[in-house]
Amino acid sequence: MSTALDRIIAYKHDEVAALKQAESFESLSRMASEASPVRGFAAAMDRVAAQDENALICELKRKSPSAGEILPGADPVAIATEYESGGAACLSVLTDGPSFGGSLADFSAIRSAVSLPMLRKDFLVDTIQVAEARAHGADCILVILSAVDDVLAAELSAAATGFGMDVLIETHDEAELERALRLPSPLIGVNNRDLKRMVTDLSTTERLAPLMPPDRHLIAESGISTTDHIIRLRATGARRFLIGESLMKVNQMRESAVTGLRKARSN
Numbered sequence: 001m002s003t004a005l006d007r008i009i010a011y012k013h014d015e016v017a018a019l020k021q022a023e024s025f026e027s028l029s030r031m032a033s034e035a036s037p038v039r040g041f042a043a044a045m046d047r048v049a050a051q052d053e054n055a056l057i058c059e060l061k062r063k064s065p066s067a068g069e070i071l072p073g074a075d076p077v078a079i080a081t082e083y084e085s086g087g088a089a090c091l092s093v094l095t096d097g098p099s100f101g102g103s104l105a106d107f108s109a110i111r112s113a114v115s116l117p118m119l120r121k122d123f124l125v126d127t128i129q130v131a132e133a134r135a136h137g138a139d140c141i142l143v144i145l146s147a148v149d150d151v152l153a154a155e156l157s158a159a160a161t162g163f164g165m166d167v168l169i170e171t172h173d174e175a176e177l178e179r180a181l182r183l184p185s186p187l188i189g190v191n192n193r194d195l196k197r198m199v200t201d202l203s204t205t206e207r208l209a210p211l212m213p214p215d216r217h218l219i220a221e222s223g224i225s226t227t228d229h230i231i232r233l234r235a236t237g238a239r240r241f242l243i244g245e246s247l248m249k250v251n252q253m254r255e256s257a258v259t260g261l262r263k264a265r266s267n
């Protein structure tokens, strides 16, 4: 049975083919070398976690296969600015169009309006997309292990590191975590959402956190909407969190919602 993820990966290969018609890795690498300097993505989270606060990667996401329309007509620059003043450590911007309503144009507009480090959130299946990410100013890329094999994961990581970017390796189960530990990046995401079945369960982080070696940083991803969720996940040792839908849907006082999640801890 083909899953939503299979369909996304299929059209990503079409997008890459079209990109290769228009640009080469070399031409995008030249643009990347002229892009604005990399902002340390991992370092920004480290600074927040060092204060024992919660390092939040706040995400800009217009719609998704699991949630449908999240905030039609959203002004991503205005929301990113609210995330920044609320105390987000970093931003994540979906650049996938068909399934998530995002674009690289959104990404560039946000990057010139805020000074936070930014993750290009997309389904990467070719190193040319890594060069494209840096050419648009990305500071970090996502490598989704359920979407790529080990060889491609290593190539994407090496390309990103070559451009000076950080790499977030996304896992969802024990087998993927084992694969992640064979890659050099210290940033390992645990996606609470199963991208194949589209179900979200915070116990995924609770199950995998004890398996994380001390030299790697766990980023708990997806399904986080309350300070209670943060407190529950902090109990696993997690200090880094990726939050999208629930913060997009806050329609008043988004800044204080971000601040509340950043400060959440049990007393």
Ligand SMILES: O=P(O)(O)OC[C@@H](O)[C@@H](O)c1c[nH]c2ccccc12
Pocket (backbone or CB within 6 Å): 059, 061, 121, 122, 144, 170, 191, 221, 222, 223, 224, 242, 243, 244, 245, 246
């Ligand atoms: O909106 P949520 O449930 O807070 O989740 C954010 C983020 O973790 C989620 O968007 C995500 C995690 N991994 C992905 C991979 C592709 C697309 C999206 C994602």
